[in-house]
Amino acid sequence: MDKQSFEEIFNQFNDLNVLIIGDVMVDAYIWGEVERMSPEAPVPVVSVSKKDFRLGGAANVALNIKAMGANPILCSVIGQDVDGSNFAMRLEERNITDEGIYKSKTRPTTVKTRVISDDKHIVRIDEESTDIIDSDEKEGLLKNIEKLLPQCQVVIFEDYDKGCITPEVISFTVDLAKKHNIPTVVDPKKRNFLDYKEVSLFKPNLKELKEGLDVDFDVTNQSELEGAVAQLSQALECEGAFITLSEHGVYINQQGSHHHIPAHKRDIVDVSGAGDTVISISALSVAIGLSPYLVAALSNLAGGLVCEHVGVVTIDKAQLLKEATNQLL
Numbered sequence: 001m002d003k004q005s006f007e008e009i010f011n012q013f014n015d016l017n018v019l020i021i022g023d024v025m026v027d028a029y030i031w032g033e034v035e036r037m038s039p040e041a042p043v044p045v046v047s048v049s050k051k052d053f054r055l056g057g058a059a060n061v062a063l064n065i066k067a068m069g070a071n072p073i074l075c076s077v078i079g080q081d082v083d084g085s086n087f088a089m090r091l092e093e094r095n096i097t098d099e100g101i102y103k104s105k106t107r108p109t110t111v112k113t114r115v116i117s118d119d120k121h122i123v124r125i126d127e128e129s130t131d132i133i134d135s136d137e138k139e140g141l142l143k144n145i146e147k148l149l150p151q152c153q154v155v156i157f158e159d160y161d162k163g164c165i166t167p168e169v170i171s172f173t174v175d176l177a178k179k180h181n182i183p184t185v186v187d188p189k190k191r192n193f194l195d196y197k198e199v200s201l202f203k204p205n206l207k208e209l210k211e212g213l214d215v216d217f218d219v220t221n222q223s224e225l226e227g228a229v230a231q232l233s234q235a236l237e238c239e240g241a242f243i244t245l246s247e248h249g250v251y252i253n254q255q256g257s258h259h260h261i262p263a264h265k266r267d268i269v270d271v272s273g274a275g276d277t278v279i280s281i282s283a284l285s286v287a288i289g290l291s292p293y294l295v296a297a298l299s300n301l302a303g304g305l306v307c308e309h310v311g312v313v314t315i316d317k318a319q320l321l322k323e324a325t326n327q328l329l
Contacts, residue, residue, distance in 0.1 A: 022058030022158030025110035058158035064280035075100035102140035154287035
């Protein structure tokens with residue numbers, strides 16, 4: 001493969017509509033200085049200097065999709081509250097449609113607030129409901145999926161176990177996607193792990209794989225790893241399984257082809273958001289029909305790149321193109 005081939009691949013991403021179904025949230029940040037302890041309790045007093053709120057959860061996947069030149073379409077549930085308005089404002093600023101967002105009268109928008117001082121994470125405050133969406137919310141979400149899915153070239157399930165994705169949402173979407181011959185790619189969590197039947201590509205990390213199947217094995221033993229993935233594929237009847245293995249790289253078994261790709265040597269600073277990047281690149285790669293090896297190799301490369309930065313960052317398309325050209329030829 002030559003440089004032009006990678007450029008052609010990346011240019012194909014520009015023509016894709018990507019439906020992203022999952023739990024969205026506001027990532028809020030409070031920065032300040034700690035100069036004294038509280039007289040009321042043995043806790044630090046933070047003198048606030050700056051606040052910010054960003055798109056998080058499945059919306060960070062949308063940002064990665066956008067960064068690669070494709071068009072993300074989010075389907076999720078937020079609240080009719082101030083935080084929901086902030087979320088919608090950030091979508092508009094990024095030129096991401098909110099057409100698939102159902103606004104609930106009763107469910108709060110998920111917010112995760114991080115308090116940071118001297119580059120240290122002091123505390124995180126979570127405001128959320130992890131209950132399964134109610135019947136009205138589910139009906140609204142399914143109507144949005146039914147309307148928007150046919151215009152897309154791939155579907156991503158981005159599951160954070162916050163209640164937006166249910167077994168019914170999964171089965172409805174997978175059946176509809178099959179009807180339209182659209183691949184489905186999954187970044188799972190524990191609650192719905194075994195409900196993602198007959199999807200195109202299932203991408204857990206090592207911890208999620210072990211917990212989801214309730215198995216333990218030595219990841220450095222290739223036969224044990226392959227055995228666990230075979231068990232997963234049989235349980236889900238999925239077309240492909242793609243496992244991220246942290247410092248051990250990635251493993252993919254898809255279309256009768258399997259590859260174990262080592263992790264690239266990098267100065268790892270922060271792994272936050274790496275999974276969002278990996279699922280984004282793998283979904284785009286599946287959508288344009290790349291080989292299993294390239295699906296895994298490009299995703300592995302992208303995940304490593306974002307780990308070189310502090311905090312949650314989106315992939316840099318130009319940098320990924322350069323690295324792919326230099327390292328995957």
